[in-house]
Amino acid sequence: MTRILVIGAAGNTGRSITQGLTAEGFTVRTATREPRPPVAAAEHVRFDWADPSTHGAALEGVDRMYALAPALVDDPSTLMLPVLEQGLAGGVRRVVLLSASIVPEEGPGLGQVHHFLRTRAPEWSVLQPSWFMQNFAAPGHTHGASLRRDGTLVTATGHGRVGFVDAEDIAAVGVRALADAKPHDTAHVITGPQALSHDDLAAILSRVSGRSIRHVHATPEEATRRHQDSGMPEAYARFLTMLDMRIRDGAEDRVTDTVQRVTGRPARDFESFARARLDVWR
Known part of the structure; x- marks a missing residue:
């Protein structure tokens, strides 16, 4: 059984990704800093990138994961990379990262996480949306x-x-990157129309x-x-x-056709x- 960990499940994208995956029949484990689940889900754990005591329970038995960076951190890679390494060593095969269109691979912060996933994860996708309409x-x-x-x-x-984009469209691309049988293994630059x-x-x-x-x-x-x-x-x-x-x-x-191409509907x-x-x- 595929178990998907959604880190940041209370956020603009994480909540909708959780709902979309659940609707498709996946077992979803939500992970937030709050002890109560943000949406109806089969499983929930408290998770904090900065608290290693919360990492093991979140990653246990997980095949795929959605990674949302900690907020207001200058360089999130310092917190994220050790957790991602732990997850891959423990059996996580697919990671989908929420980054940003303005952050290049190998750039600072999330660019380092992007590069790590492309070179180390068996299956991966990086969502690079433009600025959120929300x-x-x-x-x-x-x-x-x-x-x-x-x-x-x-x-x-x-x-x-700016090609401002609706977070619901970002989440729809994220659902496909996590749920599709064939891994996307690419960076998706996501904009509105x-x-x-x-x-x-x-x-x-x-x-x-x-x-x-x-x-x-x-x-x-x-x-x-x-x-x-x-x-x-x-x-x-x-x-x-x-x-x-x-x-x-x-x-x-810039404007891309990613939403239409990946989800089959217009942005x-x-x-x-x-x-x-x-x-x-x-």
Whole structure:
């Protein structure tokens, strides 16, 4: 019997991946830092990348696993690689990693995890999505909070464009990477169907909500300070600002057909996402 470990099962992608795998009849073990399961599942364990005492029970009897990095950690590879090595030594054959389109293989942090899986795991996939649409709806995210509070998006992205993607589409690709009999053994760059600037997003949200929503073009220093004011550590705030600057310089201006090709259905566009969450924008 295939047992699939889903680390981060309470997150935007992990929850939907758990539900999708369960619906297909797989035995799923959810793993979060909370002792209670985030979704209805046959098994659940408490798991913390930084707590080795939680690793053995999570990995025992697992054939495949979905790996979500610890949050707000400058270099997650230092915590993740020992756990992945333990899992592979104990019988895990397939690992699916959630990384990001802007992080190259062998780059810092998740790039190191990506390289490890490609060279060491018997079966592997790396999901490299663009920026989540959900960031603009989540009250705990800097953008979601500012949209609710005063109808602004504050970034240092300039006029750079991004193929924003719905987390549900990322999860759908993840389900196939974990469930398909044949391993994908590849990196999936996942985007939505359009490359949009933050000015474009503000215009769409204004039209959909009936509110006046605007994109504030911040300097890198202003963007970093805003992230810190929201409670982020300085190093991570600077990292996010660096990503803004890469968007500004065109690093995320692309669209892929991955969702359609892997799942058989088209990726969701941002306006459809926004219209489904009118209560948030209004």
